[in-house]
Amino acid sequence: MILILLLALSAWLLSLIFPWWSLAVPAILLGAALGRTGGSSFGTGFLGIGLLWFVQATYIHLANDGLLVTRIADLFSLPHPWLVILITVLVGGLAGGFSTLTGYLLGKVLSQARKTV
Template sequence: MILLLLLILTGYLVNLVIPWWGIAITGFVLGFQLKPEPGKGFGIGFLALFLLWGGQALYIHVANNGILSTRIADMLGVGSPYLVILITGIIGGLVSGLAVLSGTLFIRKDLE
């Protein structure tokens, strides 16, 4: 749970200062530091950014009355703006999950 919250918090903050791939760094570092079991690490990593990015997207979608997300859905040919939100969550989730997983697999000795 702490990992999840930390991932969301750091993922949010890092994205304010460096480009989107910052979430791979924070995920990796937190995975390395907190060392959850690898499978679980991937799951929590995925869930954290799925919630963060998907949540942010959903918020914007609602505040914007879906004007842009509907157009993007048309552009991508996916039909529904909710799928655009889902894709946003999945992309964030995959990167984060894989980053946390990588972090868990390294042990301190490896890096020395």
């Protein structure tokens, strides 16, 4: 849980300055440092970024009275505006999940390398 919040917070801070892919940096680092298993790392990464993007998107959606999301839904021929938020969560979640998993596996290789030396 702490890992999820830590990831969300650091990814959010980076996104204020850097492009969207900057979320991979904290995901890889946190995955390497704190990841326990492959599955949980992926899940943590998915939830961390997914949750961040969900909260941001939902806040914007509500504060904007749904004006823009309704138009984006029309644009992609989606029957309901909330599907736009769902896609957002999936995009962010997948990016976060795979990055964290890679970080975890990287950490594993690195620690093994250290032991061998």
